[in-house]
Amino acid sequence: MIKVYNTLTNEKEEFKTLKPNEVSMYVCGPTVYNYIHIGNARSTIAFDTIRRYLEYRGYHVNYVSNFTDVDDKIIKASQENNLSVNELTQKFIEAFYEDTDALNVQRATMNPRVMDNMDEIIEFVAALIEKGYAYPAQGDVYFRTRKFQEYGKLSGQSIDDLELGASSRVNDNDQDKKEDPLDFALWKAAKPEEISWQSPWGQGRPGWHIECSVMATKYLGETIDIHAGGQDLEFPHHENEIAQSEAKTGKKFANYWLHNGFVTIGENDEKMSKSLGNFVTVHDLLKEVDPKVIRFFIATTQYRRPIQYSQKNLDEANNNLKKLKTAYENLEYRMANALEGTDDESDLQAIKDKFTEAMDDDFNVQNGIAVVYELAKKMNLYSEKETVFAETIQKMISLYNQMLSIFGIEFGKKEFLDDEIEALIAERNEARKNKNFERSDEIRDQLQEMGIILEDTAQGTRWKKK
Template structure:
């Protein structure tokens, strides 16, 4: 298996540090609002990666945090007349409510930053003791230039970074810092009504970057397999995580850095983000879509490093493609009733070869698009097999199992459930079957036309009437 490591900008062989076990940390949301499609893209991308590891037989220790204290949390809570903890509770609950329909598995551990304040304070003190951080007017800053490898993940020179950052610093903050590139690991409380904790440097709160350094090492150890997140986190967030953590532990922090691409919107394919105000929340979108699995399928079947162009047209295409797979599954499932005992060796061989192709695609940096092409081949095989005069139980079972399993890696399920059809449509199908049995072909054709207008396509087979959506 090979994965693309952002640190080296190359595909590298992936071998877990511990046999049959993978330790993985993915940065979670800052919980001051509902998650948007960009947040969901990251969660779905790494959930799919996790699912593939589990499909391969690994135990995955998957840690994904909630940032429940930062400047945005404080500002939003103040604007809404609530407290930071109450705001966090509201949107953490909303996160679970919105991700459940998308079949995003809960992390093994989902820590909150505010539950780890003692560990954060201890971490900051260690950085001070080691000469990597210093206190200034109640703030504590990290000496970026003291860390020899600072900026390597972002593939930038620290002097260029300083030039680019110069316009973002106010005079008061510049006065507190030894160097413009130094960043806060602890922030002094600026107002009496601000949420804060007592520390050796006075009342304050953690900086954003230090939170993930503490939570990742607390739950996965000083050195672990994979750290993931959106590509926008490579700098400064993940860059600063590396500097802080390796300065404290003296060990390599992470073996492989994986970053997912943006979600873009509009004709200009502009990045979707809360700061740009062009985002669609998952909470709102779920009220508009009939089937959340279409959104999951749309997100999960684009290779994680590629950008996703979110549009109504692309969502409609995803719906058609998913229905194509579901139809193939139903066509084979329809034959369970007349399958005879035994196996079709030729078909079983084809299935085995297709599964091997699927695995090879996913082993190549989780190339879900090539893997999906294999699923379409399997569906084509399923459709052809369903048309055979005689089918065998073992082969029918294997085709259904593999479609469910391979789509399950993408997080798309529900194939074994009976397709939705309301009572009125089912009554029309039954009436048409009766009309055909009575050779009333005019009424049979009339009902077929009625159902076609409703997007229901009928197929008459020797085993009975099948249907699927147009």
Template structure:
């Protein structure tokens, strides 16, 4: 039974999708004015891992993740770069696709852009005004936060405290026009003539940040859907405001399960990585010198709600673990192709059955990937012992490889198959070396080893015979 931690209720709950066998899921995407840093990538990887596990469990997942392609940061950056907001957005959306593709993040079912949904946004805001939840002032439209009875519940915040905090951070001009300091913008009037804008019932302007996700999530997933995800920093105000907007318009529950991933931290003080703090590393930069699979595995191997401490050492260790996994798969490939007769091993079959069941059990506990990997590592240790035996159960080894690859795909990791093809010259040299070893002619054996090495082939002598590997594998 799958259980997930619901941020709204602060408890683990049994996961029951609205439609049996189907999951509708929305995850907040990036504001595309720069390359994503690994804090952004953490969210994309965490929810891709969750999506992949849901698919592994047999669910049909509709996964929607947006691009915020118009806001103050976009306007300021485009102005600084001397290009349009649209050109800026296209550049960094393409970069996002390239970076997430390198990290083997599955493409979303839909990647809607705010600027492609302006008519829907305007209609949504008009309905909020009609329902009494929003009001217009000088071309701006604000949401009456206090009117929504459940405001503050997602982030577990007190309205009075929110009001006091907001009054200290809102400028005098906004305070003068807002009915309440905690009211937030749904539509922003055009301030300068070069600002991107659209015609609306309230004049030229553009949408606020929060409204776009309410519009696009409900457009593609329905007025109520299963899972909404994002970083912990989005709980307030972004997700809080999404709930208020959406439920005020529809009168229905917006989302059944709220999931939030932990931060990526850096440095001795474990500071949150963010662009505002200037302590971030972009994925684009990192992939110039770091193996993408190692970065993906490092980020995916921590349970989504826990923080991740980013260090170069952790990336190296992730790469080492993946190499050990690849070595085991290569060893299995040799045993499956050797000349020994396969034997039946009921004990191995039973162990594999138990491991697969245990993996599902621990992963069903709020996607506990660390415990899931503990099961995988235990099975790998046992397999490594099995393949050293004189005879092996080739059927069960084949089954292990199939199930192992399915599991590792949950983490976004794919493994290459061992190249077992040899040209005639290399095959003949390997035969000559084996013959030399049988004749105790170790000088000739070593000479052939060096000749093979110059040809890009390294060899290893094992109890099951001579193994070879291409140096570039």
């Protein structure tokens, strides 16, 4: 029985889905104006690991994670880089896929974008106005926070405490437009030279919070199983999502709220963030560190706990990963002289049960990986035996790979050197030059089987790994 810690109730609860053997899961994705940093990757990897475990336990997971491609930061970055908003966001969406593919993150079932859902956003806001939960004000539209009586139930804050903080946060211009300092923007009137859309309230663009409510309910339904994201999104973003969604539908928005802990950096364990300028981008780190090490470093800390980013901790992850790989290689090597048949491997089921018990407890990967180390030790001992059996080796390796795949780690998958890939591309280019298109196509197919995607451009052939 899987138990998850629900931020909404501050308790571990038995996990029960709306539909048998199906999970609807929405994870707040990145705002695409820069490369993702390790803190962003923490959320992406944590919930990919949870998704993988749910699939391991037999669930079909409909996993939706959005791209925020309309935002103040995006508009500012587009102006600074002399790019259109579309050009800027497309660049960093492609970079996101490149970096997360390298970290062996499974792609979402769907990555909806704000710009592609503008009609639905406008309809959602209009419905809230019609129900009396929102009001237009000089081209903006605000949500009447106080009207939603359960506001604060996720973050555990009272409306009175929130009011004290809100009055000091709003600027004079916003204060003049709002009925109440606690009210938040659903729609923002356009400023000169900004990207905007026509709406019943004039030219404008959506507020940040509304987009996730719209895309979660549009693609997953009015009530979903899991809504997840970083701990910093709990308030106000997720609190506002609940208010908007439940005010519109009259239904519970999400049954389980999961929030991952921060990545900290430095002696004072500061939260890593773009606003503090203390971040390390995944794009840069991948140039120096094996992506498997980064993945393992992040995936083996329970999602609610903080992770301290340091070279020491990366080195420790690298050493542990090498030990796990050595255990795999030691046992695989013995396959060459293994006898047919099997000997007693009854304790493999006990190891599998122990792993499931650990992971069922709110996805406790630290206890889960301890079971993997236990199996690695058993594999090393077995590989040293004078007589080994092929079926036993296969069962050990199969269980080992199943468990490690939940952490996004795969051994035995052939890695191809860049030099090999470049040599094949050079041969393909020569074949094309000589109009030997049959050979050219053969090489392209071979590269595809190796997980290499080719892009023929005016400047030559570029390649990347899937």
